[in-house]
Amino acid sequence: GAGVSQSPSNKVTEKGKDVELRCDPISGHTALYWYRQSLGQGLEFLIYFQGNSAPDKSGLPSDRFSAERTGGSVSTLTIQRTQQEDSAVYLCASSLEVSNNQPQHFGDGTRLSIL
Amino acid sequence: AQSVSQHNHHVILSEAASLELGCNYSYGGTVNLFWYVQYPGQHLQLLLKYFSGDPLVKGIKGFEAEFIKSKFSFNLRKPSVQWSDTAEYFCAVTTYGNNRLAFGKGNQVVVIP
Numbered sequence: 001g002a003g004v005s006q007s008p009s010n011k012v013t014e015k016g017k018d019v020e021l022r023c024d025p026i027s028g029h030t031a032l033y034w035y036r037q038s039l040g041q042g043l044e045f046l047i048y049f050q051g052n053s054a055p056d057k058s059g060l061p062s063d064r065f066s067a068e069r070t071g072g073s074v075s076t077l078t079i080q081r082t083q084q085e086d087s088a089v090y091l092c093a094s095s096l097e098v099s100n101n102q103p104q105h106f107g108d109g110t111r112l113s114i115l
Numbered sequence: 116a117q118s119v120s121q122h123n124h125h126v127i128l129s130e131a132a133s134l135e136l137g138c139n140y141s142y143g144g145t146v147n148l149f150w151y152v153q154y155p156g157q158h159l160q161l162l163l164k165y166f167s168g169d170p171l172v173k174g175i176k177g178f179e180a181e182f183i184k185s186k187f188s189f190n191l192r193k194p195s196v197q198w199s200d201t202a203e204y205f206c207a208v209t210t211y212g213n214n215r216l217a218f219g220k221g222n223q224v225v226v227i228p
Contacts (some may be wrong), residue, residue, distance in 0.1 A: 003158075031214070043205065043218035050214075059215065091159070093216075101147050101166040101209075104216060106159040 004107035025094030038088035121219035138206035
């Protein structure tokens with residue numbers, strides 16, 4: 001069975017541009033999470049989705065960040081007007097359900113570099 | 116918010132040596148605890164987890180961790196490491212009603228053949 005799939009694997013863009021990062025969770029997993037991994041901050045939670053419930057956006061660092069999950073499956077993380085401090089590896093994870101005893105399975109991440 | 120502390124960010128040891136990585140968390144309620152491993156060039160993988168029951172948890176590749184509630188700790192151990200254990204190890208916690216993983220800063224472990 002396929003794991004969590006993320007695309008692109010690498011993205012280089014100029015400061016001020018918008019970027020979209022995609023995540024395809026494991027089939028049947030209803031919960032989907034976004035994290036980012038950066039040198040200074042380690043691994044930080046951004047947002048999670050569970051089915052049709054309102055997402056928990058409490059980890060998004062600014063209003064330039066947004067995410068959608070269409071049809072309860074694929075998710076897109078959008079960063080508008082990118083800044084150099086947005087450079088990081090953006091990780092997506094999924095789990096069978098939003099339950100804190102369900103392990104989260106991670107994708108390979110998207111390495112985002114802002115010039 | 117809960118926080119997770121990992122000490123000794125860089126660890127270098129020889130094959131067959133024993134490994135212990137410390138993890139402490141700050142949360143007074145019910146917790147679920149995880150160790151994830153990230154091998155070079157690979158994605159984060161679950162090494163082991165603790166939800167309830169026996170506080171000594173055994174995971175993959177000979178790793179184990181012990182939950183000591185009184186010390187708010189969940190230390191990872193392996194009696195004899197191999198070169199292939201070279202990786203970054205992350206301790207993480209979720210708390211009751213909060214499904215977000217809170218991660219420690221990680222331990223970069225290098226095993227010298």
